[in-house]
Amino acid sequence: MIWGVLQFPGSCDERDALHACEVVGGEARLIWHEDRDLSGVDGVVVPGGFSYGDYLRAGAIARFSPAMEAVAELAAAGGPVLGICNGFQVLCEAGLLPGALLRNQELRFVCKQADLVDDQGATLSIPLKHGEGRYYAPEAMLDELEANGQVAYRYADGHNANGSVRDIAGVRNERGNVVGLMPHPEHAVDPLTGSTDGRKVFEALERFA
Amino acid sequence: MPKARVLIRPKEGILDPQGKAVERALPALGFEGVGHVRVGRMVELEAEDPERLGELCEKLLANPLIEDYEIQPL
Numbered sequence: 001m002i003w004g005v006l007q008f009p010g011s012c013d014e015r016d017a018l019h020a021c022e023v024v025g026g027e028a029r030l031i032w033h034e035d036r037d038l039s040g041v042d043g044v045v046v047p048g049g050f051s052y053g054d055y056l057r058a059g060a061i062a063r064f065s066p067a068m069e070a071v072a073e074l075a076a077a078g079g080p081v082l083g084i085c086n087g088f089q090v091l092c093e094a095g096l097l098p099g100a101l102l103r104n105q106e107l108r109f110v111c112k113q114a115d116l117v118d119d120q121g122a123t124l125s126i127p128l129k130h131g132e133g134r135y136y137a138p139e140a141m142l143d144e145l146e147a148n149g150q151v152a153y154r155y156a157d158g159h160n161a162n163g164s165v166r167d168i169a170g171v172r173n174e175r176g177n178v179v180g181l182m183p184h185p186e187h188a189v190d191p192l193t194g195s196t197d198g199r200k201v202f203e204a205l206e207r208f209a
Numbered sequence: 210m211p212k213a214r215v216l217i218r219p220k221e222g223i224l225d226p227q228g229k230a231v232e233r234a235l236p237a238l239g240f241e242g243v244g245h246v247r248v249g250r251m252v253e254l255e256a257e258d259p260e261r262l263g264e265l266c267e268k269l270l271a272n273p274l275i276e277d278y279e280i281q282p283l
Contacts, residue, residue, distance in 0.1 A: 057272060064269075093272065100275045107226045136223065136275060163224070 008051035043080035046087030059089030088180030105163025115156035218249030
């Protein structure tokens with residue numbers, strides 16, 4: 001599988017994302033935000049960072065980049081798209097995922113290892129680092145997401161560090177091929193950094209390639 | 210070009226931690242009796258076609274899921 005990793009002005013986790021794609025057995029290359037051509041790429045990672053300085057709202061400007069137009073087409077065609085942290089914010093702003101990310105409840109930037117529970121009930125230890133990671137959606141939308149099985153990852157008890165509604169750490173679209181989460185699976189693929197659970201997040205999307 | 214001001218604020222019912230932080234800081238400075246503080250954003254702009262400002266707000270300046278906006282012609 002060949003992954004494309006988007007790079008915006010202000011992205012900072014694209015190198016780790018490239019590495020993670022390779023660790024799980026794929027190939028990966030960077031896609032500059034002005035590049036609209038995704039040919040030869042099976043799936044896309046929208047990485048973390050502070051695209052366009054997070055001006056206006058995190059992800060609000062990045063969603064209008066040419067590369068994101070191509071990502072929307074890939075997503076519509078059923079290809080795998082993974083948004084991490086700022087990438088998750090971008091996908092929400094672009095309307096490719098439901099909901100929005102708000103300023104952390106305690107107004108502090110949080111940086112820590114957290115336990116997530118995936119929809120199979122497995123616990124994953126993955127780091128998070130963000131200031132605007134409080135997932136929000138209106139109650140009716142949340143009910144719908146839960147009924148459709150679109151909550152992909154939740155914070156384990158006591159690990160919701162940002163005040164996200166219903167402990168939601170990550171969601172997917174209805175089809176399941178677009179997934180976004182605030183924690184950073186790309187930082188948890190090597191035993192050197194304590195956990196390799198992040199690999200599972202990448203692997204879970206391979207079937208859509 | 211016609212000038213306008215756009216006020217953007219968190220939707221009613223959405224927790225606004227910035228507003229809360231400001232509110233909690235006030236009594237320490239001697240400002241008692243101030244409540245329901247909400248912190249938003251203001252954008253000033255000039256638009257050739259003010260008719261399109263609503264669309265512009267919906268698409269970029271505000272996220273309608275979490276924010277309300279108000280356009281004030283100047």
